[in-house]
Amino acid sequence: SQKIEQNSEALNIQEGKTATLTCNYTNYSPAYLQWYRQDPGRGPVFLLLIRENEKEKRKERLKVTFDTTLKQSLFHITASQPADSATYLCALGGASGGSYIPTFGRGTSLIVHP
């Protein structure tokens, strides 16, 4: 069965450093991968989408890589700030019967210390 793995342990980093979060998957050939941010008690917020034929995507301080050979995505936040502290979810999906239903990982908590 499809499996998405994100580090369950919180990632603690100092302000100004680059945070790198990992999303690994098995038994899956996604057409695209997404990253979401979720704050406690709130719904996830879409951040970035990267397609299977793209290696890297950037948006402001965010960078996502997608390696379909390794079945892995890395999510980077450069110059991290305490406000970046949240849980980050990766989601994989592919067109199925004309519809796209993403499968979410459990998320990794990021804590940025001032």
Place this chain on the structure above:
Amino acid sequence: KAGVTQTPRYLIKTRGQQVTLSCSPISGHRSVSWYQQTPGQGLQFLFEYFSETQRNKGNFPGRFSGRQFSNSRSEMNVSTLELGDSALYLCASSFGQTSYEQYFGPGTRLTVT
């Protein structure tokens, strides 16, 4: 543009009761998906509606049902509530048939006692 809204935000129910949750998508969005989020299972897909038709369904018992109205607003219903149904229920809307980017509402926190 207003975001996805969900009502109510918090709900406490007793085992055996039923509950209806409501979701209003972003204006112009035709797809609405529902998810259940718990600490143990993470975000689990319940069902998706597009133009009033259920397009996809997750692996949940028949006690969980939903519908979508002509204005794209959606409701989900859970009958015969169980303690394990306590969770954050999230609604997400997206624009078209290939719903890549999903926009989530704040969720409804359901507690079953």
